[in-house]
Amino acid sequence: MVSMNNNVNSSANHVVTFAHFKGGTGKTTSCLNIAGFLAKYGAKVLVIDLDPQANLTQSLGVDVETLGKSMYDVMAHKKNIKDIVISTKIPQLDLAPATPYLMHTTLKKYESKKDALILKTAIKNIKDDYQFTLIDLPPSNGHFIVNGVMASDSVIVVLDTSVYALNGLETFRTAFDSYCDKIGIDLNIAMALVTKCKKHFNPFKKNIGKEIGKSTKSILGTSVFLVPYSDHVYESQIKQIPISHHKPGSDIGAAYMRIAEEIVSLRN
Numbered sequence: 001m002v003s004m005n006n007n008v009n010s011s012a013n014h015v016v017t018f019a020h021f022k023g024g025t026g027k028t029t030s031c032l033n034i035a036g037f038l039a040k041y042g043a044k045v046l047v048i049d050l051d052p053q054a055n056l057t058q059s060l061g062v063d064v065e066t067l068g069k070s071m072y073d074v075m076a077h078k079k080n081i082k083d084i085v086i087s088t089k090i091p092q093l094d095l096a097p098a099t100p101y102l103m104h105t106t107l108k109k110y111e112s113k114k115d116a117l118i119l120k121t122a123i124k125n126i127k128d129d130y131q132f133t134l135i136d137l138p139p140s141n142g143h144f145i146v147n148g149v150m151a152s153d154s155v156i157v158v159l160d161t162s163v164y165a166l167n168g169l170e171t172f173r174t175a176f177d178s179y180c181d182k183i184g185i186d187l188n189i190a191m192a193l194v195t196k197c198k199k200h201f202n203p204f205k206k207n208i209g210k211e212i213g214k215s216t217k218s219i220l221g222t223s224v225f226l227v228p229y230s231d232h233v234y235e236s237q238i239k240q241i242p243i244s245h246h247k248p249g250s251d252i253g254a255a256y257m258r259i260a261e262e263i264v265s266l267r268n
């Protein structure tokens, strides 16, 4: 990963959000594993868990039951993000954790620009500490999705190969385009990922991953990366370490490393 080593010294913090309205598409898995590769190849990385399910936090071996502070405190204006960030067992990788209590963040009606920019404002406090900040979003909490997208330099849309994967993509783009327009921010959907792609063709003789990839490209107009289905995802969840540090040379490791390289190139 030569390009990453060459570019890692730049101090700008590139903020990337993983988004889709549907659950289970691979947002958390992608956020964790891409962060793992970025950290492994020398970048200082922060992952922000903005999902009250706290899967990202748990996938790094953090016990949410005993956490005294979390992204709740940041979203509720109670603490500076610097005060809730913890280090992880992965070198170069820090975590702004979530707990289920994050659900208690007041739900707002995004009339005011300020409500949509809580996270963007919070991240300014750590902009010199990291080269990459990766945000993991829940599928269906408007407050967090709006804040995550508004805080980002690049949005990565994460789909899987299910029949309903493409639903809502056009709406996502249109809704956010007009919202961003209103508050004067550019929506930059940098790429899309199609996860859990199976090598074997289904009974309809179609490579579903490729088909969904093609449709996604035409809807969003971005580059699309396919991530293979892999049992290493389950193993790495059990071991509570990213694939970058568990099975980096696997098919899925190679896919996430390639995507991490692409994210490095976005920053330049």
Ligand SMILES: Nc1ncnc2c1ncn2[C@@H]1O[C@H](COP(=O)(O)OP(=O)(O)O)[C@@H](O)[C@H]1O
Binding pocket: 022, 023, 024, 025, 026, 027, 028, 029, 030, 055, 195, 196, 197, 227, 228, 229, 230, 231, 233, 234, 237, 252
């Ligand atoms: N490439 C993959 N291969 C196999 N299983 C995967 C893959 N990506 C995700 N999964 C599994 O799919 C489920 C949903 O993934 P997750 O990343 O939690 O989705 P989301 O964050 O979008 O809800 C998890 O149980 C995860 O282990």
Ligand SMILES: [Mg+2]
Binding pocket: 027, 028, 029, 051, 055, 136, 137, 138
């Ligand atoms: Mg998730």
